[in-house]
Amino acid sequence: MPPLVHGFDWPDRFVIDTVGEPGDRTFFLQARSGAEVVSVALEKEQSAVLAEKIEEILDQLMSEDGNPFSIPALAPDGLIDHDPLDEPVLEQFRAGAMSLGWDPSTAQIVIEAYPVSDADVEALEASDPVELEPEEVLQVRIPVGTARAFAKRTREVIESGRPVCSLCRLPMDSPEDHVCTLPDGFQ
Structure with missing residues (x-):
């Protein structure tokens, strides 16, 4: 059976934001067109990598002779969108695998998020992994300016969390109470 595709071509809104307090936040990728809103939970690291990879694609395209796509x-x-997530935030699924692409025919970045499932985990652990068809997918196509704004906002959301210790690189609940556990040989 083909997957249910939550498709957003030229969405009215596409953002990453969080629900909860730093240290206990849930990250959401949210797309909206008209009254249709889809929210997908994802990890902070997935959010960071997505923003980084979008920037890499845009920078590479911008460096092409004459910047043909006006990046x-x-x-x-x-x-740039600084508004909170559209309420209510209802998790459609939790993202596992994600893909990122470029459609030169429309000059759009294409983002796909697939749900993580128990079957995915079992397939990864199996000695003979099988390719599984996802039950659903979030597919969003955004123009280059929106993609830059999306990446900028995502970095801001990530940086608004707990501060990171400059020595051990772990998040600190409170800089005053942080006990740094450095590897042997570091002081």
Whole structure:
């Protein structure tokens, strides 16, 4: 059976944001077109890698001779979205695998998120892994300016969490109470 595709071509809104307090936040990838809203839970690390890879693709395209797709170097001011997630935030699924692509025919970044499932974990642990068809997928296609703004906002959301210790690189609940556990040989 083919997967249920939550498709958003040129969405009205596409953001990553969180629910909860730093140290206990849940990250969500949220797309909206009209009244249709889909929210997918994901890990902080997935959010960071997604923003980084979008920037890499845009930078590579921008460096092409003559910048044929008019890739902006910075996020256009009018496209940066600082609003909270659309409420209520109802988790459609938790993202496992994600893919990122470029459609030159429409000059859009294509983002796909697939749910993580128990079957995925079992297949990864099996000695002869089998390819599984996902039950559903979130597919979002955004233009280059929106992609820059999405990446900028995502980095801001990630950085708004707990501060990171400059020595051990672990998040600190409180800089005053942080006990750094450095590897042997470091002081």
